Amino acid sequence: xxxxxxxxxxxxxxxxxxxxxxxxxxxxxxxLYANEKCERExxxxxxxxxxxTLNSCxxxxxxxxxxxLSCPVNTIFERENKNSINKQxxxxxxxxVSWKDNKKVKVQVGIDITREKQLEEKILKLTHYDVLTxxxxxxxxxxSVELSMQKSSKTSFYNALLFINLDNFKIVNGKSGHNIGDxxxxxxxxxxxxxxxKNDIISRFGGDEFVVxxxxxxxxxxxxxxxxxxxxxxxxxxxxxxxxxxxxxxxVSASIGIKxxxxxxxxxxELILHADNxxxxxxxxxxxxxxxxxxxxxQIMEYKIKLSDSLKKAIKDNCISLHYQTQIFSxxxxxxxxxxxxxxxxxxxxxxxxxxxxxxxxxxxxxxVPLGEWILCESIKQLKIWKKDKIKKHWRISIxxxxxxxxxxxxxxxxKNIIKKNKINPxxxxxxxxxxxxxxxxxxxxxxxxxxxxxxxxxxxxDFGTGYSSLSYLKKLPIDELKIDQSFIRDLTIDTNDEIxxxxxISIGKKFGLDVIAEGVETQEQYEKLLLMGCQYFQGYLxxxxxxxxxx
Ligand code: C2E
Ligand code: CA
Ligand code: CA
Numbered sequence: 179x180x181x182x183x184x185x186x187x188x189x190x191x192x193x194x195x196x197x198x199x200x201x202x203x204x205x206x207x208x209x210l211y212a213n214e215k216c217e218r219e220x221x222x223x224x225x226x227x228x229x230x231t232l233n234s235c236x237x238x239x240x241x242x243x244x245x246x247l248s249c250p251v252n253t254i255f256e257r258e259n260k261n262s263i264n265k266q267x268x269x270x271x272x273x274x275v276s277w278k279d280n281k282k283v284k285v286q287v288g289i290d291i292t293r294e295k296q297l298e299e300k301i302l303k304l305t306h307y308d309v310l311t312x313x314x315x316x317x318x319x320x321x322s323v324e325l326s327m328q329k330s331s332k333t334s335f336y337n338a339l340l341f342i343n344l345d346n347f348k349i350v351n352g353k354s355g356h357n358i359g360d361x362x363x364x365x366x367x368x369x370x371x372x373x374x375x376k377n378d379i380i381s382r383f384g385g386d387e388f389v390v391x392x393x394x395x396x397x398x399x400x401x402x403x404x405x406x407x408x409x410x411x412x413x414x415x416x417x418x419x420x421x422x423x424x425x426x427x428x429x430v431s432a433s434i435g436i437k438x439x440x441x442x443x444x445x446x447x448e449l450i451l452h453a454d455n456x457x458x459x460x461x462x463x464x465x466x467x468x469x470x471x472x473x474x475x476x477q478i479m480e481y482k483i484k485l486s487d488s489l490k491k492a493i494k495d496n497c498i499s500l501h502y503q504t505q506i507f508s509x510x511x512x513x514x515x516x517x518x519x520x521x522x523x524x525x526x527x528x529x530x531x532x533x534x535x536x537x538x539x540x541x542x543x544x545x546x547v548p549l550g551e552w553i554l555c556e557s558i559k560q561l562k563i564w565k566k567d568k569i570k571k572h573w574r575i576s577i578x579x580x581x582x583x584x585x586x587x588x589x590x591x592x593x594k595n596i597i598k599k600n601k602i603n604p605x606x607x608x609x610x611x612x613x614x615x616x617x618x619x620x621x622x623x624x625x626x627x628x629x630x631x632x633x634x635x636x637x638x639x640x641d642f643g644t645g646y647s648s649l650s651y652l653k654k655l656p657i658d659e660l661k662i663d664q665s666f667i668r669d670l671t672i673d674t675n676d677e678i679x680x681x682x683x684i685s686i687g688k689k690f691g692l693d694v695i696a697e698g699v700e701t702q703e704q705y706e707k708l709l710l711m712g713c714q715y716f717q718g719y720l721x722x723x724x725x726x727x728x729x730x
Contacts, residue, residue, distance in 0.1 A: 189213070198268065198288035201277065202228050210283060267295040308382040310360055311367040319381035322391055323446045330440045333395075336402040340390040340410065341435040341453035342370065344417070345465045347386035350428055361423045362430065369416040374409060389450065402438060403470070410434045410468035418466065431466035433457050438470070455479055486543040488525070489536055493549060498523050500556050501724035505576065505695060506716045508709060516574030518610070518717060519557045520724045521549075541580050550583040555596055558607070560727065562600040576608040576638060581615040585622075590629045597633075604634030608659070611637060613645030616655060624654065631656040638695070643679055652690060659715075660687045664698025667718070671703045684712050 192199050193214045200223065201211040207228040216223060268288040277283040306318040314322065326337050344366060351359035363386065370388055371380055379391040392409060396402050414432055421428040435457025437449055444452075452471040458479075460469035492498055502517035523531045540546040557575045564570040583589060597604050609630065616623070616639060627637060638659035643666055662683050666676045680696070687694035696708050699718030708716065 196290060198286065200286050202284045202286060203277075204274070204282050204284055210277065266290065266292045268292075311364055311382050313367055313371075313388070314379055314381035316381060316383050316389075319379065319383065319389055319391065320446050320450075322379045322381075323449065326391060326393060327439065327442075327446070334397050334440050335393075335395050336397065336399060336438055336440045337394060338392045338402070338406050338439065339437045339449055339453040340392055340406070340413070340468075341383070341437070341450070341457040342388040342390065342413065342417075343433050343457050343461070344386040345431045345433055345461070347430055350430065354426065354428070358423050358426070358428075362421055362428060365421055365423070366417055366430070366432075369419070370413055373412040373416050383450075389453065397440075399438070406436055406438070406470075407468070410436065414466060414468065433460035433465050434468035435460055436468060436470045452476065482539050482542070485531075485536060486539050486545060489523070489540060489545055489549075492523055492525070493545075493552065497525065498549070498552070499726065500553065500560075501726055502560075502575075502730050503717060503724035504722045504730075505574075506721050507714060508716060509714065512721075514573065515715070516576060516606075516608070517730070518576040518724075519553060519560075519578070521553060522724075522726075537580070541582050544582065546580050546582050547586060550580065551592060553577060554593060558596045558600050558602055561602040561606050565602070574606045574608055574636075576610050578640065579609045579611055581612070584611070584615065584626060590626060590633065593630070593635070594633060605636070608636045608638055610640040610661065612640050613642060617645055617651060627656050638693075643683055649686070652686070657692060659693040659695060662694065662696045662713075664718075667696050667698045667704055667708075668700075671701075671707055677707075680708070680713075681711050688712065 196215065198216050198219065199213040200209055200216050202208070203210050209223045209226050209228060212220070212223050267290070269291045270286065270288045272284050272286045274282055274284050306315060306321075307313065308315045323337075323339065329335070330337055347359065347362070350362060363382075366386075367380070367382065367388065370390065374380060374390055374392060377393055379393075381389050381391075383389045390409075390413075392406065394402050394405060396405070413434065417430065417432045421430065435453045435455065437453035437456060439449055442449075455476055456469045456471040459472070459475055460467050463469060499522050500519045501522050502519055504514045505516045505518060507513050507515040521533050521537070523533070523536060525531050537546070540549050554577060557577050561575055564573060586592075593607075597607070630637065636658040637656065638661050639655075639657055640661050641663040642660045644663045660683055662680055666680050666683075669676050670680055684694050686692075693715055694713055695715035695717060696704075696713050697717045699705050699708065699716050699720050701720060704718075705716060705720055
């Protein structure tokens with residue numbers, strides 16, 4: 179009686195574990211016992227013979243009416259389910275015990291892990307797919323590229339990465355909001371998908387960047403290039419079509435960088451970087467176009483990065499200094515009225531590096547902002563020192579300011595603070611701005627220029643005549659000086675075109691009441707001609723080269 183009670187209790191426990199439990203005769207595979215869960219799932223299986231599934235695999239698929247037996251320990255069974263499209267997964271374990279009459283039997287225990295498996299798949303999807311577009315994400319892309327490289331190493335077939343970046347997506351996103359932006363990205367993703375082959379892989383790499391892994395069965399590089407050109411054109415064309423989202427029209431173009439590879443032993447990240455850099459070249463080439471990766475351009479890019487790194491170090495190590503070139507006012511006699519501050523970088527091994535080489539790189543990398551601030555500080559400190567100098571206290575310093583600096587929201591407050599700290603007269607500071615910067619003529623830039631003028635600074639347009647000058651923009655700007663670009667001065671005495679341009683600039687200056695300064699004046703003839711033409715301010719080697727403060 180007691181034994182029966184105990185057995186009943188044990189059976190209740192077995193039925194409540196949520197697992198399959200059944201006992202199989204080891205001699206003839208007959209099921210000797212099955213718990214309630216087994217009966218619900220497989221029907222009445224007691225007395226039936228088990229199907230032998232002895233394959234040594236981690237996941238074994240079994241048909242619905244199959245009762246698995248004797249599987250290797252820790253096997254996961256995947257079982258079709260007639261009530262659902264989802265498969266059910268069981269984790270099977272077994273042990274051999276003594277049954278009635280000391281008969282050896284196997285106890286099979288199958289634990290339902292379907293939900294865990296589903297969760298695992300969900301996580302796998304989240305870690306491998308982009309939630310917005312449902313495309314592969316960069317993790318899956320890299321895995322796929324790795325795989326295709328392995329294949330290519332055997333077949334030598336070319337594959338390629340197409341790095342696609344939408345050209346003006348940020349404007350759409352900024353103007354119309356992220357909701358519209360998201361919808362546009364989904365549409366763009368579908369257009370790219372339709373432009374490529376079925377077995378190519380498209381991924382969303384981030385933001386408005388997509389990367390396509392285009393596969394070929396081709397060893398001939400030229401044929402592959404032709405093919406990729408066609409695909410790229412197709413993608414560009416489809417992305418270029420008008421987008422209609424929430425009854426609004428949008429147009430977006432794209433730039434594509436292409437990196438070809440077959441059995442190259444290049445890390446995947448580097449392949450992607452090459453495609454990315456090629457895309458940047460496509461952008462530089464005017465956008466809405468594609469560019470193949472070019473090792474020479476890559477070299478230039480790497481040189482720029484290196485230079486930018488050593489410039490950072492140079493700023494820290496004080497290898498940067500300012501030189502000053504005098505500016506002359508000439509009426510009846512010549513008089514120095516100020517200097518232009520020009521930056522110098524003395525590299526420990528390369529020697530003097532021209533600002534024409536490193537300023538554009540500093541602008542690209544954003545380094546120009548701290549560098550520009552340093553230049554302002556140095557110049558203003560110099561003005562403070564000159565306050566005690568009988569002659570130089572009347573000198574003004576002209577500083578070159580790049581557009582990136584002027585765009586900084588705190589640009590004026592930074593200058594204000596340095597001026598205040600050094601207690602200098604703001605009239606002694608002139609900022610040289612390039613024409614291209616001023617042509618943008620955004621209200622933000624304009625407001626900033628007026629603010630600077632109100633602070634007492636004066637403004638000059640550098641390299642005047644090289645941009646697309648229009649008289650209407652001159653009228654709106656609060657400027658004090660036009661600086662005739664040195665390219666017009668160089669051949670002034672021999673080239674009538676340069677003469678006409680120079681004369682025109684001087685006349686414009688006079689009409690608008692602006693100072694006109696000629697830069698790059700190297701010879702007496704140029705100087706005299708300029709005087710005759712009515713120019714009154716001069717800068718150039720004829721008067722002085724840019725020199726360090728000790729030589730000024
Ligand atoms: P820029 O502002 O047009 O400066 C005039 C350039 O002409 C200077 O070159 C100067 O040394 C040179 N120059 C002056 N007189 C003569 C002459 O008679 N003949 C010839 N052939 N050249 C003359 P530099 O110092 O090499 O500067 C080149 C450019 O780098 C500058 O052109 C400016 O755009 C930029 N730059 C220089 N210093 C700074 C700076 O502190 N900040 C910024 N943002 N840019 C700077
Ligand atoms: Ca200048
Ligand atoms: Ca200039």
